[in-house]
Amino acid sequence: MKNNRTNFSTQTKELIGKLSGYHCSFPECSQYTIGMTESDEKKKVSSIGVACHIYPATSNPKVARYDSKIPKDFLKSENNGIWMCQNHAKLIDDDDSSYTADLLFFWKKISEIKIQNSQRNTKNSKEIDFPLVSSIITPSNLLNIKIAEFTNTLFLAEIWGKDESFAIKELLIELSKNAFDHGKASDVTIHCNKHAIIFKYKGSKFNPLRELLEHKKKNGGAKMVEKFSEVFNNKIILKYDYANEFNELKITSWLNTKIQNIMEQLQPCSINLQNHRQISQEFTTIDSCEEVHILAPLHLSISDIGQISISNKLSKRKKKVYLYVSEASSILKSELLERYSGAVIVEYKNLE
Ligand SMILES: [Zn+2]
Structure with missing residues (x-):
């Protein structure tokens, strides 16, 4: 059996540990896994960290996340490793229905970006895709906790910000x-696609x-929706749809997601x-939309605004308009507001 394993080399293990700053990559853990041993004249390093395989190292199909299609070279490479403390290493190896490969690759990426950002003292400027996870919530006393577990899994605090993360949890509750x-x-x-969290239920x-x-009379839910829209108006976008008897609320943000993907x-x-450059576009399905999101052309200038011929059509239909601009001056933004009165101007950052 031993020969069938595709273990990490010592160097690869070390690299996996270093890339995550020797922190456990499990949500809400981030335990340091190395430190000095106690009461020792000669200092030694004690480690409780494990370089875990995302796709397993064995050819035994019963092992968690086994996939026969993954090449051996990948299995033993750093790309297939995630750093965990001993407790969480055991947990992810025992349960592959909760800890899918997709989810672990996502945690690995988050862990590495966190360390990279704290070393550089910068914020992330790369797009981060959510893993394709979902959770079915039923009425129970554990409702709040189950929703918190779901939002923790997504590292929302790292991707969209701490306050945003708590507010989304509370909104979902x-x-x-x-x-x-x-x-x-x-x-x-509650499930995810790459760029959004989707809340869904069957009903009228x-x-x-x-x-x-x-x-x-605003109760808890109404108050939360109202305040949420006020506070995160131009950062977290909420979009409602009703189809095939399902109510669906999509929660998305241009923070850490390319703006083009948000428009999609x-x-x-x-x-x-x-x-x-020539702007004369018409919406075809606009009547069913409560609001309209327009991604303005790059490097817009005042004379270009005159060419946006959709503005009149929108104002006639009394749609709320969100205008997404990047690298625009306060002069241009105030001109835009004059043209689209009542619009929300969203200034987004271009990502790599
Ligand atoms: Zn841990």
Whole structure:
């Protein structure tokens, strides 16, 4: 059996540890795994860190995350290793339904970016994709905890910010309670695609962004939706859809995601004018959209604004307009606001 294993070399193990700063990569752990041994005249290093295989090193199909298609060279490479403390190394090896390869690759990336950023004292400027994970939540006393576990899994604090992360957790709790108490939902699903978190349940149509906000007496859910929109208006984007008896609320952000990918998430309520110089576009499905997201052309100047012929059509339909600009002066932004009165100007950062 021994020969069948595709172990990491000592050098590779060391590299995996170093890239994560010898911190455990498990959410909410980040334990230091190396330190000095106690009461010793000669100082020695004690390590409780493990370079874990994401795809397993054995050819035994019963082992967690086994996949016969993965080449041996990859199995023993640094790319297939994630650094964990001993407890979490054991945990991820025992349960491959919770700890999928996709999820572990995501944690590895987050762990390495965290260390790189703290060394450079900078913020990340690369796109980070969410893993394709999902959680089914049923009404119970553990609802809040289950939702917190889900948001922790996604390292939202690292990707979108700490306050944003807590607020999304609280928003998801309120939306779930609302779905159970008023929407007669038996369960709700929270899942991810690469660039968004999606809250979903089966039931009659209920748009929390409109109907909760119209409540005269604001309860927990309505208050949360209202404050959330106020505080994170131009950072975290909420988009509601109803299809095939499912209510769906998409939570997304241009923070750590390329703006073009966000525009895709917001379709059909988005229009990407980034590479246009002549601007005369018409929305076809706009009537079903509560709001419209427009990605302005790069390096816009005042005379270009006059060419945005969609502005009149939008204002006639009283749509809320979000205008995404990058590298624009305060002069240009105030001109844009004059043209699109009531619009929200979102200044995004171009990512690598
Ligand atoms: Zn740990």
